[in-house]
Amino acid sequence: MIYAAQGSQTVTAKTALTLISTANGRSRLLEFIYSNVGAITVDSQYEVQLKRFTAAGTTTAVTPSPTDPSDPAATLFTAGSNASAEPTYTAGVIINDTGVNPRGVFRWTAYAPDAEVILAAVAASGLGFLVATLGGATQVIVDVKVRQ
Amino acid sequence: MANAGLGYSEITDQYGSVQVRETLTCAHCNRIYPKPGTHDPVGFCHMCFKPVCLACGAKDKCDPFERKLDRLEARSKLRAAVG
Numbered sequence: 001m002i003y004a005a006q007g008s009q010t011v012t013a014k015t016a017l018t019l020i021s022t023a024n025g026r027s028r029l030l031e032f033i034y035s036n037v038g039a040i041t042v043d044s045q046y047e048v049q050l051k052r053f054t055a056a057g058t059t060t061a062v063t064p065s066p067t068d069p070s071d072p073a074a075t076l077f078t079a080g081s082n083a084s085a086e087p088t089y090t091a092g093v094i095i096n097d098t099g100v101n102p103r104g105v106f107r108w109t110a111y112a113p114d115a116e117v118i119l120a121a122v123a124a125s126g127l128g129f130l131v132a133t134l135g136g137a138t139q140v141i142v143d144v145k146v147r148q
Numbered sequence: 149m150a151n152a153g154l155g156y157s158e159i160t161d162q163y164g165s166v167q168v169r170e171t172l173t174c175a176h177c178n179r180i181y182p183k184p185g186t187h188d189p190v191g192f193c194h195m196c197f198k199p200v201c202l203a204c205g206a207k208d209k210c211d212p213f214e215r216k217l218d219r220l221e222a223r224s225k226l227r228a229a230v231g
Contacts, residue, residue, distance in 0.1 A: 023224070026217065050180075096180040103162035108155060108171065108180065114198065115155040115173040117180070120217045122224040 003064035007081030009131040015083035017142040020126040027076040027148040028116035036102040038138030045099035046135035053087035076148040102137040176204035
């Protein structure tokens with residue numbers, strides 16, 4: 001089953017979206033899309049880092065929505081947007097670090113199942129999309145698809 | 149095997165032009181990295197027969213990411229059981 005979740009961020013060095021595991025099983029990140037909404041201030045890249053964390057921090061809860069409406073609610077992970085207290089990121093581990101022009105859109109998709117990014121089945125651990133640099137962006141939107 | 153670890157990234161600019169680049173996901177650390185070009189150095193594990201990043205390739209041992217997760221989850225369960 002595939003689920004979609006979205007998060008946003010307007011502040012530098014804050015997390016836009018967290019995917020928080022439960023101990024029930026491993027979910028897998030299939031796709032992520034970065035975009036910007038709002039008026040662009042300067043023509044300078046924003047930077048999003050995809051990182052692993054061991055404690056989830058404080059975020060606004062996001063309910064992952066099944067892409068097939070007949071699927072049940074997600075049970076292996078939850079999501080959160082716009083962190084007010086940052087997750088505890090694993091030092092030195094960056095899964096992906098991308099600079100994006102705020103006038104453009106960046107998308108990454110796994111072709112093969114073994115290209116997917118796996119979340120450990122450990123409660124409160126997971127993946128976070130940290131807006132490391134806001135650049136000319138005003139509101140970074142992170143849209144993900146997760147399989148469980 | 150040809151598609152092992154294969155993904156792609158796509159950048160759409162403000163004029164609608166799209167640049168696509170293939171990526172690989174390291175079988176040992178799960179990091180996403182651009183697929184190396186023909187003349188670039190390539191990491192590959194001949195034990196699990198999957199692409200790995202150069203840093204993992206340099207370690208010269210096969211430690212698949214899912215096996216690392218097994219260990220991590222086992223430690224977490226043990227800690228929870230001990231309290």
